[in-house]
Amino acid sequence: MSANIFNFEFRSRLRSVLIWSLALTGIMFFYFSIFQTFAAQAALMNELLARFPPALLEAFGMNKIDMSTVLGFYAFVFTFIQLCLAIQAGNYGFGLISIEENEMTADFLLSKPVSRTQLLTSKLLAALSSLAVTELVVWVVSFAVITIFRDSYEYQSGTLVLLLVSMLFLQLFFMSVGLVISLLVKRVRSVTPYSLGLSFGAYVLAAVSGVFGEVKLEYITPFKHLDPAAIVQNAAYNTPLLILNIAITVVALASSYWIYLRRDIPVVS
Amino acid sequence: MNIFLHEMKASLKSLLIWCGILLLFIILVTAKYSAFAGDPSMLAIIDTLPKPMIDAMNLRAFNLTTVTGFYELMYLYFALIGGIAAAMWGSDMISKEERDRTVEFSLVLPVSRNKVITAKALAALVNSIVFVMVTWLVSIVAVAPFTPDQAFFDFLRIEMAAMFTIELIFLAIGLLLGCAMKQYKRSGSTAVAIILGTYFLSVMSAMQEKLDFLKYFTPFKYFDAGKLLRTGQMDGNSLLLSAGIIVVCVTAAYLTYNKRDLYI
Numbered sequence: 001m002s003a004n005i006f007n008f009e010f011r012s013r014l015r016s017v018l019i020w021s022l023a024l025t026g027i028m029f030f031y032f033s034i035f036q037t038f039a040a041q042a043a044l045m046n047e048l049l050a051r052f053p054p055a056l057l058e059a060f061g062m063n064k065i066d067m068s069t070v071l072g073f074y075a076f077v078f079t080f081i082q083l084c085l086a087i088q089a090g091n092y093g094f095g096l097i098s099i100e101e102n103e104m105t106a107d108f109l110l111s112k113p114v115s116r117t118q119l120l121t122s123k124l125l126a127a128l129s130s131l132a133v134t135e136l137v138v139w140v141v142s143f144a145v146i147t148i149f150r151d152s153y154e155y156q157s158g159t160l161v162l163l164l165v166s167m168l169f170l171q172l173f174f175m176s177v178g179l180v181i182s183l184l185v186k187r188v189r190s191v192t193p194y195s196l197g198l199s200f201g202a203y204v205l206a207a208v209s210g211v212f213g214e215v216k217l218e219y220i221t222p223f224k225h226l227d228p229a230a231i232v233q234n235a236a237y238n239t240p241l242l243i244l245n246i247a248i249t250v251v252a253l254a255s256s257y258w259i260y261l262r263r264d265i266p267v268v269s
Numbered sequence: 270m271n272i273f274l275h276e277m278k279a280s281l282k283s284l285l286i287w288c289g290i291l292l293l294f295i296i297l298v299t300a301k302y303s304a305f306a307g308d309p310s311m312l313a314i315i316d317t318l319p320k321p322m323i324d325a326m327n328l329r330a331f332n333l334t335t336v337t338g339f340y341e342l343m344y345l346y347f348a349l350i351g352g353i354a355a356a357m358w359g360s361d362m363i364s365k366e367e368r369d370r371t372v373e374f375s376l377v378l379p380v381s382r383n384k385v386i387t388a389k390a391l392a393a394l395v396n397s398i399v400f401v402m403v404t405w406l407v408s409i410v411a412v413a414p415f416t417p418d419q420a421f422f423d424f425l426r427i428e429m430a431a432m433f434t435i436e437l438i439f440l441a442i443g444l445l446l447g448c449a450m451k452q453y454k455r456s457g458s459t460a461v462a463i464i465l466g467t468y469f470l471s472v473m474s475a476m477q478e479k480l481d482f483l484k485y486f487t488p489f490k491y492f493d494a495g496k497l498l499r500t501g502q503m504d505g506n507s508l509l510l511s512a513g514i515i516v517v518c519v520t521a522a523y524l525t526y527n528k529r530d531l532y533i
Contacts, residue, residue, distance in 0.1 A: 016458075019458075023462070023465075027469060030469075030473070031473070034473075034476065034477055034480070037477065038476075038477075080469055080472070083465070084465065087461060087465070102368070189365065189368070189369070190361055190365065190368065190457060191457070192357065192457035192458065192460070192461060193283065193357040193361065193457075196353055196357065196461060196464075197286065197287070197290055197353075200349065200350070200353055201290050201293075201294070204294060204346045204349060204350065205294065205297065205298075207346070208294075208298050208301070208342075208343075208346060209301060
């Protein structure tokens with residue numbers, strides 16, 4: 001771990017972290033500002049929903065989420081937070097190594113007296129810290145919007161903490177998978193299409209898979225590993241899926257180190 | 270013409286990857302759907318629903334027992350994937366020259382900047398057309414086991430037309446971003462912001478009556494799958510609005526790129 005690389009990397013992401021944090025704050029305030037109107041119609045809505053057949057409710061993804069409760073509504077908003085966090089983590093993961101090679105600074109960096117392991121570790125820790133700062137903002141804002149807008153509605157802070165902790169797993173997943181993909185392909189010219197493809201692909205699969213109930217799509221999309229509606233409903237993680245999620249992350253990270261230590265670095269000729 | 274061919278070749282890989290994502294998506298979702306198709310108990314349940322209640326709650330009951338209902342549901346996801354792909358093509362076509370330090374080279378060629386943009390925009394346009402065609406073909410093949418009727422094919426045609434319109438809107442926006450952003454790195458991230466923003470707006474606008482006006486700001490709400498199916502045509506106002514956005518963005522792209530101080 002090299003403090004210089006860490007500092008440089010961390011500082012170069014400050015702007016991006018700031019923008020993502022502001023965007024997430026905005027989204028939460030925006031959505032939660034209509035929570036009270038929603039909650040006011042809660043009784044009416046639940047009564048209406050109760051008359052719908054379960055299969056249909058499932059089709060709209062409303063069988064799990066009771067939108068008239070603070071946490072139900074929060075879980076709904078949280079799916080969008082997850083999407084943003086996934087894109088952010090994917091951006092950092094895909095860009096971690098490829099940006100040096102695109103800007104022709106990889107040879108400069110590797111001529112420094114640091115090993116590749118140290119280099120990758122410093123970069124990973126810096127990206128992780130940037131992600132952690134964003135998550136911290138989400139923690140604070142989540143409690144803030146709920147306190148401001150919840151009115152007299154109650155909620156279990158334990159479940160909320162579970163949801164908030166799940167952000168870490170999600171971001172680690174997208175960062176590691178992004179990193180390993182960026183090392184597997186020949187060259188990542190532009191980070192955005194890759195991270196958008198990965199996150200939106202996973203998101204769309206998760207959204208559609210909610211419609212049809214029991215088929216095994218749950219295993220391949222991280223948004224289902226950490227499904228906020230399921231977490232709120234059960235007040236617990238789905239342990240096998242969480243383990244699967246962590247396992248993929250660990251494998252991706254380990255293979256990233258393995259590949260990077262053996263990588264042929266493109267340089268200015 | 271040379272630039273156009275070069276761009277087509279350069280973006281072939283990206284086109285193939287996006288088509289791969291789409292193919293995977295359609296295959297997986299159709300596999301899921303097959304468990305659902307033609308289940309009469311589902312149909313019976315939906316039939317018991319009082320119509321006014323559905324209207325009041327602004328919910329459309331997708332009749333998931335038919336392929337057409339299934340494809341109504343798919344519309345938003347097609348629009349989302351197509352929109353993202355098109356926005357990426359649009360912005361990347363222009364901004365990559367600056368990223369790869371090749372912009373001076375392409376501008377010393379005996380072509381005007383206008384011609385460069387035109388060639389690049391056409392390449393992105395062809396990509397978008399191919400993307401819709403692939404979606405269309407894959408869909409026809411994927412649903413063949415469910416023996417769809419003629420009504421389905423009519424609906425699919427109009428759904429694909431709507432998807433293409435959304436692609437064009439995002440392509441134009443992406444093109445403008447690529448041309449107008451002073452820092453080439455910003456064009457990609459701004460495109461992400463616009464896609465996420467419009468997607469969240471489309472969710473918001475459906476949540477509450479008084480936020481309904483938001484639908485004008487998000488292309489994902491311009492065409493409604495249910496309405497496309499019922500009327501069999503695309504909403505005229507939305508088409509006009511889409512055309513307006515496209516024309517404004519493309520014109521602005523040409524104007525700004527001609528005056529741009531390029532990063533070299």
